[in-house]
Amino acid sequence: MATLHSKNTARATGFFYLALAVAGAAGFLTIRPILFESGDPAATLTHLTDHLALARAGVVLELLVVLTQALAAAGFYRLYRGSDPVNAAGIAAFGLVNSVAILGSAAMLGAAVEVADQPFGDAASTVQLLYLVSGHLWTVGGIFFGLWLIPMGLCVRGVLRWLLVVGGVGYVLSAFASYVTPAVADFLVVPATIGELWMIGYLLVRAPAVRDELVAAGR
DSSP states (O other): OHHHHHHHHHHHHHHHHHHHHHHHHHIIIIIHHHHOOTTOHHHHHHHHHHTHHHHHHHHHHHHHHHHHHHHHHHHHHHHHTTTOHHHHHHHHHHHHHHHHHHHHHHHHHHHHHHHHHSOOSSHHHHHHHHHHHHHHHHHHHHHHHHHHHHHHHHTSOHHHHHHHHHHHHHHHHHHHHHHHOHHHHHHHTHHHHHHHHHHHHHHHHOHHHHHHHHHHTTO
């Protein structure tokens, strides 16, 4: 029963992690650039009013990021708490803090949609500011997204272990680089992206191997 429990937990955690990646890519990387025009508040407001349904979908996707990251964090804790309780707690804690940061971003986007739908005052400037704050919440939240990868890496073995640890450090540094040397910030998260995709596949496809490792660790 314990091994079956570990196998099912690994697959559920992998599913939530995959859903997190898909929701983030669809919302922050796809919908946001369509709606937000940097340096042009009037254009941003026009995009929102012309594509209000798309803007609402962006809010829903951000809420899905929050939900799936929280569930993935809980899944990682459940999976590794027996074999490595300290790092399991670290994954859960850092993941939940990042969820809170994105929750703030979702609230900002929700407010922007409401202002676009029922404008008051200088609606263009208000919407632009809300989108800017939302983007910066993603940027600074990257510190905790990076931090959750480090204990995650320490819970696994081999090349994946170091890829996640190095990727986590790179993610933390990218949050600072975004305000100092923005040109290098995107390059710093490349190892993390590779490590995350590998980890998702590891949990979903190699769940029995995860189970066996936990049994070998004495869970």
